[in-house]
Amino acid sequence: EIVLTQSPATLSLSPGERATLSCRASQSVFTYLGWYQQKPGQAPRLVIYDASSRATGIPARFSGSGSGTDFTLTISSLEPEDFAVYYCQQRTHWPRMFTFGPGTKVHIK
């Protein structure tokens, strides 16, 4: 089973600052990696898929990069609505399996 680790666990930043979140896989997931945003009491929302493609309706300040085992989600300038928990997620073809990382909480400093 592929294990995802995320760092840091929490990130304290101010609006307008840049956020850089990391996700590392225990073995290569190629570019089959997504990022989700979850706010309290809400379902997660897909932000990035295939490592670097923005999902529908996601602002351009969100960007993803990486391949293989190391991935990054960058929020170029934090807006108040961006403070949330972010999960990375991988999918593998064999076995057909999806796993999530433990999450990074981005909170207001």
Add this chain to the structure above:
Amino acid sequence: QLQLQESGPGLLKPSETLSLTCTVSGDSIHSSSYYWGWIRQPPGKGLEWIGKIYYSGSTYYNPSLESRVTISIDTSKNQFSLRLRSVTAAETAVYYCVGLGGYEYFDYWGQGTLVTVSS
């Protein structure tokens, strides 16, 4: 716009069977454009994929749950369902039904339903 809504009992006793249904609106569940699935999240914790199903009935399950899980689809009602047998208190969680688009990511989410397992 695709919408998903979970329904089912919110309280179970240990060893009982969890049964949830997801009603899909905004498109046909028979569409080849989507997979359908379930994800759960214990209170204050992370996300765990349970399984997914294609309109044809093909299923894929999390290996850790495979022996106890069944996901089925009812195209006549535009619904799909989750059954998880022999639940324990550790399986208290918010259960989400999800729709996966062509890239096989979780594009669409229900609002989630809290299922509590307690004696």
